[in-house]
Amino acid sequence: xxxxxxxxxxxxxxxxxxxxxxxxxxxxxxxxxxxxxxxxxxxxxxxxxxxxxxxxxxxxxxxxxxxxxxxxxxxxxxxxxxxxxxxxxxxxxxxxxxxxxxxxxxxxxxxxxxxxxxxxxxxxxxxxxxxxxxxxxxxxxxxxxxxxxxxxxxxxxxxxxxxxxxxxxxxxxxxxxxxxxxxxxxxxxxxxxxxxxxxxxxxxxxxxxxxxxxxxxxxxxxxxxxxxxxxxxxxxxxxxxxxxxxxxxxxxxxxxxxxxxxxxxxxxxxxxxxxxxxxxxxxxxxxxxxxxxxxxxxxxxxxxxxxx
Amino acid sequence: xxxxxxxxxxxxxxxxxxxxxxxxxxxxxxxxxxxxxxxxxxxxxxxxxxxxxxxxxxxxxxxxxxxxxxxxxxxxxxxxxxxxxxxxxxxxxxxxxxxxxxxxxxxxxxxxxxxxxxxxxxxxxxxxxxxxxxxxxxxxxxxxxxxxxxxxxxxxxxxxxxxxxxxxxxxxxxxxxxxxxxxxxxxxxxxxxxxxxxxxxxxxxxxxxxxxxxxxxxxxxxxxxxxxxxxxxxxxxxxxxxxxxxxxxxxxxxxxxxxxxxxxxxxxxxxxxxxxxxxxxxxxxxxxxxxxxxxxxxxxxxxxxxxxxxxx
Numbered sequence: 001x002x003x004x005x006x007x008x009x010x011x012x013x014x015x016x017x018x019x020x021x022x023x024x025x026x027x028x029x030x031x032x033x034x035x036x037x038x039x040x041x042x043x044x045x046x047x048x049x050x051x052x053x054x055x056x057x058x059x060x061x062x063x064x065x066x067x068x069x070x071x072x073x074x075x076x077x078x079x080x081x082x083x084x085x086x087x088x089x090x091x092x093x094x095x096x097x098x099x100x101x102x103x104x105x106x107x108x109x110x111x112x113x114x115x116x117x118x119x120x121x122x123x124x125x126x127x128x129x130x131x132x133x134x135x136x137x138x139x140x141x142x143x144x145x146x147x148x149x150x151x152x153x154x155x156x157x158x159x160x161x162x163x164x165x166x167x168x169x170x171x172x173x174x175x176x177x178x179x180x181x182x183x184x185x186x187x188x189x190x191x192x193x194x195x196x197x198x199x200x201x202x203x204x205x206x207x208x209x210x211x212x213x214x215x216x217x218x219x220x221x222x223x224x225x226x227x228x229x230x231x232x233x234x235x236x237x238x239x240x241x242x243x244x245x246x247x248x249x250x251x252x253x254x255x256x257x258x259x260x261x262x263x264x265x266x267x268x269x270x271x272x273x274x275x276x277x278x279x280x281x282x283x284x285x286x287x288x289x290x291x292x293x294x295x296x297x298x299x300x301x302x303x304x305x306x307x308x
Numbered sequence: 309x310x311x312x313x314x315x316x317x318x319x320x321x322x323x324x325x326x327x328x329x330x331x332x333x334x335x336x337x338x339x340x341x342x343x344x345x346x347x348x349x350x351x352x353x354x355x356x357x358x359x360x361x362x363x364x365x366x367x368x369x370x371x372x373x374x375x376x377x378x379x380x381x382x383x384x385x386x387x388x389x390x391x392x393x394x395x396x397x398x399x400x401x402x403x404x405x406x407x408x409x410x411x412x413x414x415x416x417x418x419x420x421x422x423x424x425x426x427x428x429x430x431x432x433x434x435x436x437x438x439x440x441x442x443x444x445x446x447x448x449x450x451x452x453x454x455x456x457x458x459x460x461x462x463x464x465x466x467x468x469x470x471x472x473x474x475x476x477x478x479x480x481x482x483x484x485x486x487x488x489x490x491x492x493x494x495x496x497x498x499x500x501x502x503x504x505x506x507x508x509x510x511x512x513x514x515x516x517x518x519x520x521x522x523x524x525x526x527x528x529x530x531x532x533x534x535x536x537x538x539x540x541x542x543x544x545x546x547x548x549x550x551x552x553x554x555x556x557x558x559x560x561x562x563x564x565x566x567x568x569x570x571x572x573x574x575x576x577x578x579x580x581x582x583x584x585x586x587x588x589x590x591x592x593x594x595x596x597x598x599x600x601x602x603x604x605x606x607x608x609x610x611x612x613x614x615x616x617x618x619x620x
Contacts, residue, residue, distance in 0.1 A: 034484055036491045054317070059341035061314060127401045128312075131423040131593055197481065198521075206479045206597035208312045208408055216314040216341040275521050277481025279594050282525055 004096040012096055013083055019261070020228040024048040027269050034273070058217035063124045071123020075219050077116035078226030085109035086233045088163050092246040092253030095164065102163035103155050106237060107148065110193050113230065114140045117195065117202060117211055120223060124214035132210025136202040138280040139192055142287040143199070147189035149295035153182040154241045157302050167245035174244040178305075181298040183242045185291055190234035190268065194227060197272030203227075204277060235264040311408050313339035321348045328413065332406045388426065396421045404431075409478040409601065416584065416600070425596050428588040456564045459502075462557035466509075467496050469547050469554075476544060476601040480525065488512050502558040509555060513548045530587050530599035540602040 025045040032044040062068070088095060088102040099105060114136065121133020155161050157179060158169035166175075176183045192199040203210045212223060239245060239260045246253025248260075310316035313336050321333060325348065337346060390396045404415040415431035470493035477486035492509055516522060526541040537543065584603070588596045 031487075034487050034491075036495075057343070058317075059343075061339070061341045127399055127420065131420075134423050197483070200481060201594065204594065205311060205409065205481055205483075206594050209315065212314075213312045214314050220315065273484040275482070276477070276485075276519075276525055277594075278521075279525060279592070281592055281595065 002094045003098050004094060008094075008096040009087075012086055016083070016086055016229050016232055017225070019258075020225070020232045021048055023232065023262075023265055023269065024228060030269075030273070052221065055217055055221035058220075060217040060219055061214070063126055063214055065125045067123045067125065070119040072219070074116045074118070074120030074123055075215065075223045075226075077112060078120070078223050079229050080226075081109050081112040081116055082226055082229035082233050084112070086229075086236070089233065089236050090163060090167060090240050090245060091257050092255075094254070098162060098164040101161050103151050103161045103166070106163070107151060110230075110234075111140075111144070113193060116226075120215075121202070121211040126214050128207045128209070128213045129211055132202045132204070132207050132213070135204070135207075135210065135280065136195060138284075139195070139199060139201065142280055142284050143189040143192035146185045146287055146291040146295045147193070149292070149299050150182040150186040150189065151241070153179050153295065153299045153302050156299060156306060159306065163240050167240045167247075170244045170247065174242065174247075176242040176244075179242065179298060179302060181294050182302075183238070185295050186238055186241065187264070187267065188291070190231070190238065190264075191271065194230035194234050194268075196227070196231050196268060198275035198278045200272070201277050201279060231268060232261070232265065235268055236261045238264045309408070313337075314341065316340045317344055319344070319346045321346075323350075329405065336406060388421070390421045390424065390426070398426065402431075409475045409597075411475075411600070414600075416588065418588070418596075420593070423593040425588050425591055425593065428585040428596075430582075430584050457561045458557050458564050459560040459562075461564055462554040462560070463496055466505075466551060466554050466558075467493050469551050470496065472601075472604055473544070473547055476540075476598070479597045479601045480522075482522070485512065485516060506555050506558065509551060513552060516544070516548060526598060526602075529595055530591075530602060532583055532587055540598050543602045 025048055028044045028047045029041045032039060032041055085106050087097045088099065088106050090098070117136040118133045121129050121131075121136070123129075154166055154175055157175055158166040160166065160169070169175075191197070195202045201207075201210070203212055207213060209215075212220060215223060236257075239257055243260050243264075246257045248256035251259070316336075317340070319333070319337050319340060321329075325333065337344075388396070388398050399420045400417070401420050402415055402417050404410055405413045417429045417431060418425045419427035470489045474486050474489035474493060477483075477489060480486075488508075489512065492505065492512065496505055522544075523541050526544065527539055529540040530543075531539045537546070584600070587599050591599065
């Protein structure tokens with residue numbers, strides 16, 4: 001795996017944002033069909049751009065007795081966490097960085113999102129926003145352990161924590177084939193870490209937006225962009241972990257990476273429309289009594305295969 | 309439609325602005341960031357008014373004056389033991405009268421610890437029936453000598469049920485289904501062809517009935533020993549069954565006796581409002597919202613005051 005130079009760090013945010021905007025436009029187009037709206041799909045696909053312009057000119061508001069420092073730093077940390085996690089994402093045979101602890105780095109940056117959303121919810125001194133923050137912490141308690149076991153399973157299979165090494169280990173067989181449980185759990189936790197539907201309770205409609213209930217203007221734009229970046233990065237990471245990285249016939253490796261990422265992302269977009277919001281009050285039981293034991297068994301199985 | 313003042317550009321008041329809503333609407337307006345516009349519409353002028361507002365917004369201006377950005381601070385009253393016996397802060401948070409996907413006019417004063425509702429008290433409104441006339445729709449022709457058909461009655465009840473279902477699904481974060489319910493409601497109001505409505509509505513009903521996720525998320529929620537039937541899941545199923553029955557009548561041109569609404573099927577033995585505090589206490593915020601959305605407070609308008617507002 002080739003490691004990137006400085007310019008990769010500059011290109012990465014742009015490339016990820018472009019990918020997120022494409023996904024947003026596609027999602028908006030699907031929304032038009034569902035809403036049976038009397039407008040063209042093309043007009044709807046331009047909605048994300050209009051929204052960006054609207055938020056850029058919108059007034060930034062504040063609230064009484066807000067904790068400004070916590071609030072704004074939480075908001076900024078959401079896209080920051082996504083971008084830092086993306087540093088270890090390989091595009092074909094190329095990555096901005098490929099450290100020996102790549103998996104741990106990815107996991108740590110994604111957990112930075114916990115702190116980000118919690119402080120962004122706490123900051124404005126508003127009950128609905130605060131409850132949104134609480135919810136993400138509760139969600140973290142549910143998805144994180146199965147998620148870490150899913151990551152560890154892939155690392156165990158490859159015998160390395162380096163993302164490039166994990167891709168190389170799938171030359172014969174993609175990990176998704178013999179670690180299906182870990183893959184499914186990874187998909188669930190990908191949605192959960194990006195507080196993406198059906199795990200969007202922290203930004204729930206019943207909370208009038210929850211963590212984003214008090215955000216306007218550019219602050220809102222930053223947090224919501226961060227959320228899209230998180231979901232793109234989470235989808236992108238499934239490719240090196242389980243889907244053989246850039247491997248595939250005919251097309252170049254970078255293109256295969258993009259195609260596979262788009263497929264995982266499509267699944268995440270679909271599941272958001274498909275399912276109602278999953279409340280942690282109900283999901284905790286499933287995650288601790290079903291997903292966690294299953295991922296431990298999967299890790300054990302993979303460990304045995306590697307040892308024997 | 310914006311979910312909160314922070315995301316709004318436009319505050320639209322449709323219909324009469326009664327004293328009960330004056331203060332809440334002002335409070336919302338104060339929280340809307342600039343550029344913003346305030347619009348009041350009466351019947352049949354929606355389009356014109358919104359066009360003016362969009363011109364104002366695109367110039368980055370402000371329509372109608374407003375004060376500074378003031379948000380009420382939180383009332384942090386005291387501490388109390390939570391359900392595990394820990395001493396925790398208590399927040400006093402009123403829900404309503406204006407909240408997305410919430411029965412317009414209903415106010416529930418809650419005491420929250422974390423996101424658990426420790427205490428709930430329903431505010432009995434002094435003024436009754438905001439928008440109540442809206443649900444008299446099939447009876448409008450009564451004065452004009454036009455005939456009222458049971459198909460027309462079925463249509464308005466379907467609209468009412470779709471409105472309630474849309475609210476329930478929206479609160480549950482089931483956006484796709486909520487949107488479909490909203491689309492059907494609007495098309496029914498516009499007088500869409502019944503074959504088209506029937507086809508799409510049956511598809512929607514089947515989808516909800518088949519969803520195991522939906523049952524898993526809503527079962528055993530908001531059960532009461534007496535007075536209200538079942539849990540959120542069964543109350544939703546009851547609405548679906550009623551819609552299926554109403555679809556049969558949709559084409560009927562049989563006349564209906566002119567005794568107006570409010571008779572017979574529109575009253576329930578116990579007002580949902582009276583049992584609401586009991587249903588809500590001890591539940592988490594999300595569950596509480598689902599429970600409220602699964603009831604039809606407007607079915608006993610004398611007590612709760614208003615029918616459901618028409619949300620997005």
